[in-house]
Amino acid sequence: MVKICCIGAGYVGGPTMAVIALKCPDIEVAVVDISVPRINAWNSDQLPIYEPGLDDVVKQCRGKNLFFSTDVEKHVREADIVFVSVNTPTKTRGLGAGKAADLTYWESAARMIADVSVSDKIVVEKSTVPVKTAEAIEKILTHNSKGIKFQILSNPEFLAEGTAIKDLFNPDRVLIGGRETPEGFKAVQTLKDVYAHWVPEGQIITTNLWSAELSKLAANAFLAQRISSVNAMSALCEATGADVTQVSYAVGTDSRIGPKFLNSSVGFGGSCFQKDILNLVYICECNGLPEVAEYWKQVIKINDYQKSRFVNRVVSSMFNSVSNKKIAVLGFAFKKDTGDTRETPAIDVCKGLLEDKARLSIYDPQVTEEQIQRDLSMNKFDWDHPLHLQPMSPTTVKQVSVTWDAYEATKDAHGICIMTEWDEFKNLDFQKIFDNMQKPAFVFDGRNIMNLQKLREIGFIVYSIGKPLDAWLKDMPAVA
DSSP: OEEEEEEOOSTTHHHHHHHHHHHOTTEEEEEEOSOHHHHHHHTSSSOSSOOTTHHHHHHHHBTTTEEEESOHHHHHHHOSEEEEOOOOOBOOSSTTTTTSBOOHHHHHHHHHHHHHOOSOEEEEEOSOOOTTHHHHHHHHHHHTOTTOOEEEEEOOOOOOTTSHHHHHHSOSOEEEEEOSSHHHHHHHHHHHHHHTTTSOGGGEEEEEHHHHHHHHHHHHHHHHHHHHHHHHHHHHHHHHTOOHHHHHHHHHTSTTTOSTTOOOOSOOOSSSHHHHHHHHHHHHHHTTOHHHHHHHHHHHHHHHHHHHHHHHHHHHHTTTOOTTOEEEEEOOSSSTTOOOOTTOHHHHHHHHHHHTTOEEEEEOTTOOHHHHHHHHHSOTTGGGSOGGGSOOOOSOOTTEEEESOHHHHHTTOSEEEEOSOOHHHHTSOHHHHHHTSOSSOEEEESSSOSOHHHHHHHTOEEEETTSOOOHHHHTSOOOO
């Protein structure tokens, strides 16, 4: 029986290995992590991450050919294929601080694999890593190998949170990069055979190692670029009276462009986009390509601009001050159908409002109060370290309360900020909400999901990104 071990039981490792176990009943899959609470959660009825369909997949396989364990060394020793899906945070100090990926966790994983291995292994990069990481990993493994042979493959994950199980069942493509040597080709074929259990052969792409590593960074950069492009247009739409939804629809019907990732919003979030672009910027700079680096930097600048523009709009609309005003924040996750808050635009928007002394009441159906408080009190980039290495949450932010009900969050509020496109927000009783709010009552739709006409008929003053401005707002320009 082929044995697979995955180091790292997070958003990539857990769901990916669960689907491999389901689709390959003849393969034994172990997911290992040094975090005891995380592994306990994977072995319980309350999984550590929320993802539609994940519960069913895990429960079908757990205890049969899918195991979650903290005994990292045992499962690595026994495995034929070791996936590494550990954190690759952005460096906060030293060379490349603020841009380069910190490969500390990768390096310690590689050293541990070399230490405990007693048989040849295929080591698969699953987490997003800078191009040429495989070379560094190879050096660590070969210098510590004790005669054991290792083949390094790059197999980046392209799933989207919120649709991860669907994406894993029916991927656009599976990308496998390896060394162009007889041993490298053989290792690529071994991994290809795993995916071939359910992915058509034509959708399994093989490349050299560096192309696979760079393809992941490039894909995320292109997607983020589309969001920043439409968000840049949203500012122009507000200034001219155009409607960004109509503009993006018209643009998206061009078959050369297509409609995906053209929804304007308060900004992109998630664990990959910003981190991967910063990484790309650093790699370009290191390779003497400052103009290319500058080009990609702009994608992040527009994203930051969009978030600060949203905060400015909220403050300027409400008589240039939100000091001591209650603002309801609906949604904290970076997108619907996930509890993930990594790099969520809600963090920067909330921090911007808190700087102006607002009182925030936050509701998200999948994010805990502990997580929200942790996010609002954490330094940038700290989120990407394993939980036990993150700074313990300092004193909770006193101006923030977290509720488990949208009506409670909006009661007596002066304004509502919609930060996540959860379906339930579209179906709230906004007449009831309006009746229980301070007047004038404001709605700031950061996701363009609300029926603006209906809200205005109720009596709300409404701002929606990239939409023609309410007469009230035209008189109060958002100044940076």
